[in-house]
Amino acid sequence: MTPTTTRQWVLAKKSSGWPIIDGPESIFRLVEKSLPQLDDKKEEVLLKVLYLSNDPAQRLWINSGINARRLYTTPVEVGEIMRSYSSIAEVVQSKCAKLQVGSLVSCSTGWCEYAVVPGAECMPIEATGDISPTHFSGVFGIAGVTAYYGLVDTVHAGPNDAVVISGAAGAVGSAAVQIAKNVLGCKKVIGIAGTDEKCRWVETLGADVCLNYKRETFWDDLLSATEPFVEVFFDNTGGEVLDYMLTRMEKNGRVAACGAISEYNTKKGSRPGIKNWYDVIAMRLTVKGLVVLDLTPARWGEIVHALLQGYHEGKIQANEAGQTIVPASFEDIPKIWMKLFDGQATGKLLTKLVHG
Template sequence: MSTPTQTKQWILSNKPTDLPQLFGPSPTFTLETNALPALKPDQVLVKAHYISNDPAQRGWITKGVDPARLYVPPVPQGGVMRARSVAEVIQSKSEKYKKGDKVIATTGWAEYAVLNAKDLQPVQQIEGVSETHYLGAFGLTGLTAYYGTKVVARAGPQDTVVVSGAAGATGSMVVQIAKKMLGCKRVVGMAGSDKKCRWVESLGADVCLNYKRESFRKDLIEATDGFVEVYFDNVGGEILDLMLTRMKKEGRVAACGAVANYNTSSPTGLRNWFEVITNRLEIKGFIVMDFMAQGKAPEAVWEMVKALKEGKIKVGDESETVVETKFEDVPKTWMMLFEGGNTGKLVTKLV
């Protein structure tokens, strides 16, 4: 096969304030074919095979967001939509990588990308760990769960932990880390269907509540009788507001995500904020990159791999939703994040 000189790319053409639009007169993304730059020393040409889909990407494209308030630069209008991928080296001018090597790379929504070798991570071959798990359980997703539960929330054997979005990529790892690795006395999950809840319970949750049921509020109050020490928040909005009333004095909230408010220009406010004051609650937002910068990520990954080998955590086909996708349909697969269409990590497999 000849070396490609062009690549298809999905470009951010219109920044959304509400739900991204894939069709119509002002679509959020536009498909383009553009020339690839020539390789320079210490660069590689890679082909994306699997693309990571993450709720955080929605925050990077919001119209009117102040770049000074983001932890990474927003995706510029007219720029390639940002995403991490498992990719294959097609051509290399780096001593670190050769043709055929598999790497973790920020290719964006592109078939091919020319990248600096220093910005890539090699895919390690570990028994029982597939390539896609480096985008999920043993990638930034798993590290987010690990640091959020162990370091930010300081969860331990004496704690009851409540996890929202427990059937998602991060939440499903939080459930396992809390129950199986940290030995928390009780773990309560929340998910969007009875089927997902049964899966969350199979991972180790003592109980999982379907937040779409009419009885959810009553169910949550019963499940948190006596109140709880730790809440791992992936959703924000009304569920966070309710959970503020279910925390023990000096309870800890690890604020990881706010997916309930990502696709609306009128986000839900908090009516129960006074609970934070009266019960001396600790709410701490965190970004996994802060821990990555400390150089301790390999340590954490190997600790989770050890837990996998010891049977403490489950990582398999059920812990990810891999969707075979034509490149022309990449945005459609990404939108499944906001439709509850995935269990565990949502991964795009380019076909």
């Protein structure tokens, strides 16, 4: 039977600092809403959400301390469904000739069980026997595309570059490690992660060394690993590591500023800021922010093709070790999302919806 309603998690209030997801102060609220009829002119499809993509940037979209004009995308407003890019969903009803019932797609759905979406906004997932569809939300989806875009289009990394990648055990960082070392042939790749176990995994992806930022010797280890200096820093975390890495860059070095997860749950005014900005001047550094949504659809497709080619050539891994998939009831979606910030996830974090 075709569903006529869907449950949704909507934003109840914006917040700064550590998100509260339980009790009367919860920033999310569970609601049930009617599903609209499919629009023939818009070639809409009805989707059953199978997997939700969890991404650190979602925290920024609901932050009370950010000016909407300074955000790279439209913020989620109070009362609106919590947004989620790169969900994996199944087509259960279709007015789009290119999307058949039963086919799988990747698209933005929000935190819901079912969604009505224009067919043009859905990227079909080509079924292959050896690649799980979930990887089209990870290494062959928004995470891998971001990493490739950052390294290739943004800082033009290549064989002459030593590269440091923070957040190297995350979805984007782990893809960046593989692309830098195995696809682009960078002369040295240094990862930074939060546990010894994660560091060893990052090294299996191709990193020459991965450093645990929680170890007492971390700063000395990072100094040693970056001798004499490095040409590229792919930054996913911001904070103290970014500040220090400005002192470890070669002249004319390039910084791809991809994320700042160390600061997303910190209240405005309590962030330490950058102390080593002089190094940007003295070393003629280029610090460039990157937002994957700037890509044209054509370039996005080219990058996905390049990533898949890398996989078939044995240069990029797509396996269970590179993703953390957590089965969950609809009620537990916010709890799974919070795993982004407590270090429990390795690689891409996906919520697998358990439909009743």
